[in-house]
Amino acid sequence: MFGRKKQNEAGQTEPQTKPQDRRIHLSLPRPSGAAIKQSLHAAGFRHGSYSAGMTAIVLAILIVVNMLVGLLPTSTRMLDLTSNSLFEIGDTTKTAMEELSEDVTLTIVSQPDSLDTRIQRLVDEYASLSSHISVETVDPVLHPAEAQELGAEDGTVVVSCEATGESRNILFSEIITHTYSMYSYEAVEDSFDGEGQLTAAIVSVSAPTDHVIYTTEGHGEQSLGSSIQDAIDKANLSTDTVNLVVDGGIPEDCDLLVINAPQKDLDATETQAIKDYMAKGGNVIILLAQTENDQPNLNALLAAYGMQRQNGYIADAERYYSNGYDIFPEIYTGTSITADMTSDSLILLYNAVGMLETDPTVENVTLSTVMQTSTNGYLVTNEGQTQGQYLLGAIAQQEVTAESGETTETTDETSNDAAADETTEETTEETETQTATMCVLPASLIDDSIIGQFSNLSNQDLFMNAVTANFDDVSNISIPAKSLSTSYNLITGAGAWGMLFIAIIPLGVLGVGLAHWLRRRRRV
Incomplete structure (x- = not known):
């Protein structure tokens, strides 16, 4: 425990000495007040203070700017760099939002982790378009009662208007559609229909209508394609079918009658029912298609309104696509259904039925041309070809006078006895x-194979204009979905441009870099 004492050579014990203190004591001069004051005025200190102050000011400015930018609408502070401009709002939507007069709420029902940022951003874009639009978010896991009250499942946008009491649910799967890939054997994203779905829903809940379109059946008619049916739904219009013979004529609530590509002839009583319907102010769209059956009653109906149907196929030697029977017709922009089109608008038709203008037998009818061939059009039959200019679409407008009776009550107070007062009803007829x-168009105008394949055509717009032109409180808000398919940049030919981008520019960049490197090496 204790160390032994050290002895010398004589055997005597040496006294212990204290260990040397090995600490180093530095003696630094204490700076004087004058020295401290002089150091504060030194150039290095002033430069450091200036840098620190400027850094603090810049950081403060950045924080304020960031806060102000965060208050800007999404459309202003975020650029749409997507290949198909997914978040670019069209003029149709902008006009509809400017005319919005009721408050509409867009409620996103989704868990935060599963919410597609594209849908969130598009909804925010709508909120920046109108002060009448507000956005809310509900997590169905944290707030199941709110989701149940909205009647919405996870992955839904609920569009509601408190003033009208109307609401509409849009599933995420309706906004981002999928298709099955034959290559990967899995579902892949196909299209983004956000603008079309949201705009249609906002308009429908803020200004609900009860218009009904009836399509005829019983003559081999074609059903409306999926693209057209979707456009009609977006316009907030209801559809139903009617058999004019079985159902006893045209229903009273019919606002528009559509006869789509009948393969058999109409009965005489059916054509008379259509005439009677129009005499009361009714509206009819007839889509003509080629058929092997004779249709004398239908042809007589068209002739009564100034359109003489031609039996045969229509070709055009001047305005055609792949062959003379695939026609780009001339469009007249002076009608109610083509007013928003230009000379650059394209419509593609095939196997079209041609007509010639004739004198109508129905009174007060005015015929307007919608589409026609060029002067190099041909009517092709088994007997030969007849050159001429043929109608491919026309509108017959009939001015009709409808009588409306108004009943009023009058009280005879000639007697002082109140019980003797007599009340009589008077009916006044007002005209x-x-x-x-009656709008007659080719059936191929609304063929899904054309509308789905060529997105730059105006086929669907023209038909929907013909539909919505019959209603004062309905506008054509048919907005097509945007494709999500991958697009590639291809150099179709090498040539000079190919050499420029493939060889000259890369070699030039390498040469400049090598020269710069050698110059720095020589300096060293």
């Missing part, structure tokens, strides 16, 4: 002038 329309 009102209306315009009935």
Whole structure:
């Protein structure tokens, strides 16, 4: 425990000495007040203070700017760099949002982790378009009662208007559609229909309508394609079918009658029912298609309104696509259904039925051309070809006078006895002038194979204009979905441009870099 004492050579014990203190004591001069004051005025200190102050000011400015930018609408502070401009809002939507007069709420029902940022951003874009639009978010896991009250499942956008009491649910799967890939054997994203779905829903809940479109059946008619049916739904219009013979005529609530590509002839009673319907201000759209059956009653109906149907195929030697029977017709922009089109608008038709203008037998009818061939059009039959200019689409407008009776009550107070007062009813007849329309178009105008394949065509717009032109409170808000398929940049030919981008520019960049490197090496 204790160390032994050290002895010397004589055997005597040496006294212990204290260990040397090995600490180093530095003696630094204490700076004087004058020295401290002089150091504060030194150039290095002033430069450091200036840098620190400027850094603090810049950081403060950045924080304020960031806060102000965060208050800007999404459309201003975020750029749409997507290949198909997914978040670019079209003029149709902008006009509809400017005319919005009721408050509409867009409620996103989704878990935060599963919410697609594209849908969130598009909804925020709508909120920046109108002060009448507000956005809310509900997590169905944290707030199941709110989701149940909205009647929405996870992955839904609920569009509601408190003033009208109307609401509409849009599933995420309706906004981002999928298709099955034959290459990967899995579902892949196909299209983004956000603008079309949201705009249609906002308009429908803020200004609900009850218009009904009836399509005829019983003559081999074609059903409306999926693209057209979707456009009609977006326009907030209801559809139903009617058999004019079985159902006893045209229903009273029919606002528009559509006869789509009948393969058999109409009965005489059916054509008379259509005439009577138009005499009351009704509206009819007839889509003509080629058929092997004779249709004398239908042809007589068209002739009564100034359109003489031609038996045969229509070709055009001047305005055609792949062959003379695939036609780009001339469009007249002076009608109610083509007013928003230009000379650059394209419509593609095939196997079209041609017509010639004739004198109508129905009174007060005016015929307007919608589409026609060039002067190099041909009517092709088994007997030969007849050159001429043929109608491919026309509108017959009939001015009709409808009588409306108004009943009023009058009280005879000639007697002082109140019980003797007599009340009589008087009916006054008032006349009102209306315009009935019969629009005749080719059936191939709304063929899904054309509408789905060529996105730059105006086929669907023209048909929807013809539909919505019959209603004062309905506008054509048919907005096509945007494709999500991958697009590639291809150099179709090498040539000079190919040499420029493949060889000259890369070699030039390498040469400049090598020269710069050698110059720095020589300096060293």
